[in-house]
Amino acid sequence: MSTKLDRERTALLQGTLDLLILRTLRQGPAHGHAIAKAIEARSHDVLQVEQGSLYPAIHRLIKGGWITFEDGTSENNRRAKFYRLTAKGVKRLTRDMTRWERFAGAVACILRPTTE
């Protein structure tokens, strides 16, 4: 019984992390650490990225063709893989964002019903 629920929860979290990574990369290419930092910073440190799941998520996105990577040099002259959104990734981001906003809006409506 519990397996099914677990799986759904994981899926939800995974999906969310994917969305956050895609959203971060819309600002421009970034390396793994920068992505984690950006998510934390933009959520005002509310969302603590489970850094361990960051890399599998990135690779899942590469495998799906939503992001790609190239070699680059970071600010302090260190080599790093820079991840970048693909056209397919942009499309998915737009779609997922609409979906997320609709979902978040609906939840918000329930949690804070407008007084009649």
Added chain:
Amino acid sequence: MRPTHPLDNLAQDIQDHIDRETEDNIAKGMAPGEARRRALITLGNPALIAEDTRAVWARGWLERTAEDVRYALRQFKRSPMFAATAVVSLAVGIAAATGVFSIVNAALLNPFPFADINRIVTLGMIDKGKPRGLLVTALQLVALEHSDVFDGTFALDTWVTTLTGQGLPEAVGIQYFSANGLNVLGVPPLLGRVFHEADGLAGEPPQPVVVLTYRFWQSHFGGRPEALGQTIFLNREPYTVIGVLPRQYFSAGPEILVPLDLTFDTNAAWGVQARLKRGVTARMAEQRLQPLFDQFAKEAPQRFPKEVRPLVRSLVQTRWAADFVPTLLLIFAASMLLLLIACANVSILLVARGTSRVHEFAVRAALGASRGRLMRQLFVESLLLAFSGAALGVTAGYWGLPAIVRLLPRNLVPVENLIAIAAVPVSVPVLLFSAGLAMASALISGLSPALSFSRPRLTTTVRTTAGVESRRAHHLLLAAQIAVTVLLLAGTGAAVRVLAGLYRTSLGYDPHDVIVATINLPDNTYMEWAGRATFYERLRDRMAEVPQVESVALATYSGIPPQSGQRSAVEVPGRDTPGDEAPIVQRISADYFSTMKIPLIRGRVWSNSESGGTPHVAVVNQTMAHARWPDESAIGRRLRMPDYVKPPNPFRLAAPGSDGWFEIVGVVGDTPNVGLHEPPAPSIYVPYTLMLSDSLNVILRTSHDSLAMSRSIREAVRTVDPNQPVSVYTAEGALASAGWARERFVTLLLLGFAVFALMLAVVGLYSVVSYAVSCRFKEFGIRMALGAGRGRIVNAAVQPAVLAIVAGLFAGLALSVGLNTVVARWSIGNLNDPVVLVAVSLVLFVAAMMSAAIPANRAASIQPVDALRTD
């Protein structure tokens, strides 16, 4: 180095991440050691992360399949008997289907090895709506060559001539080609070269050169390359060997290729073949050739009828033996049925095995394997079985096909390619076909088990008396298998009946211990009637002296029914009606009937010495007598054969002083003379001396084993004329290859299929009953413990299977009767024959009972204590 895969430098990436986090932490004011520790805590275990990340990529389609294959192989290793049975079942089915397919492919789909075969056509003509052969002169050939529809045209001719200079003289088949012929056909040389235009220019005598077929090169030069440049003597003229053809070309029929003498003499004319220009269809060619044919008709009215229309047919079409096509399709259908039976069998085995693996599936499902995952696993297993079966089947076909090809009726299939398949039985199309079959069989046989086991319910599978549902699937499959087996057996039975009927057909003569020696005179020998007559007589006398020869007769045409004589024009005053087909005329010596043991019904046969050896008398068969003189005796009637005054060609020499009139002196019994399947046609026998042909058949009745005498017969011929070639065969052999070949071929193949089908049915049934017993082991134990007798248990074990067999049997019988009308159109037997159907049912039932007896007996000898002790 640039990373090309995201996983390259993964460890480095993670290490960088930690370093950066550490630097951040130091920037926040932590001590370096603490900063590093916190960074590691935030990220987690690097090794684990690397592994998780790799896992994203690792589970690709291929890896998963490889995993499934490994798992399946482990499963097979655990139950090798099951795997072997399944693989062998499928191998048998696939071998049969693939073998028959290669014959179909060679005979129908791709009968000639020539390049771009569909553009090669034979030219003919249509005269008053009927297709006729076409012969053209050298000038007409040149005109055709210059028409705009062909890439090339060539004339061809076949002949039998005498090869000398290599031991005993020998008759060899010659194929004449106008010098460009081999180039138009696209035949490359294996050694040396093929003819080019200069070897035989129109209007000039051709160069004395020959190209050898592979066969002749092997048999006469031992396959040695030194054959090139050697001289051979054809009809005592020297010819230089300039080339050898690859094995697949002209691998039957003519043995030596010679350039045709394209003389401008308008009496010489030959058949024509051509290669159509690309994009020109046969119909278009016919339209565009019409003006040319009109011109031919004007120039040569003796050869071209008025309002002639050209006929262009592809070589493949003209050489299809039309009545063999349905036979091949029938065999093909039968092989497909056999494969279907094999699939059902494997299906049964898979279901049975699935039943014993229910626990495994339940556990895997509980561990999170999805339904699709389980189905894929099962499908991979059946694919693996099917492809192993296909590999084994193709290998078996590789060894077995030449044997099947040897059975094929030679005169019904274009033989060129059959030899080629015997040489290379596994070609690319055949391999593709068998791979397709393997896929299909995997799907068919894997479907039912995949559906029933990919949906395990923990609750039902935990109970050990499981499998009620799968046993039902089992019995359905068994019934289906039995039904198809019945159909195949019925078809086989029908074919056997037809063949048996043919063997019983009254031949009207006795073919046992009869040998025929065929004499083909070398060209331009014995060109005077008297000389030829003496030679033939001396041959006969000499052969009569050979030990163990009981009697000797001469016949002009192959004297062995069902091929006997040639239709020729006969006038019977007052008895001819316009619709009459010309009777079959055979020229024989007087002792023909006694040698063949054909009974004389009325009158007499002439004697060899009568009227100086050339009496103008005739003997007719009963059919002829009844057809022309239904109410009176034919004896004493006269008939006229104009050919005997002036022979139609120079190879025949008429006896001097013939007026063409004959008196009928006797009536003999009928023998089949237009094939074994047709009633005898009217026929007339006249003394062979009245018109001597350049070929002769000496018919010898011997006292025992005839073929062993072939050597002494050759010796006898040599003592009369050392330059005279002779070929020897037995009457029974000729009979088998001419009349029964098709039936024998179909029946033997079907019998083979039927035996395998029966074996498969037995295996299927055996596994159904034994799995039922093993599933219900505990139940039977309990029932025995409670006092059930052995008979009861046997009954319980066997009854469902027996029901399935009976159901399958009836379904199969219904199928046979229902399909009879379809199959009847394809010839060979009657599926509706009650004798066949009853016999088939009996055979199947007995086989079924025997195969069920062993597991049933095991069920009856269960020890209740053992049964209760198992979990």
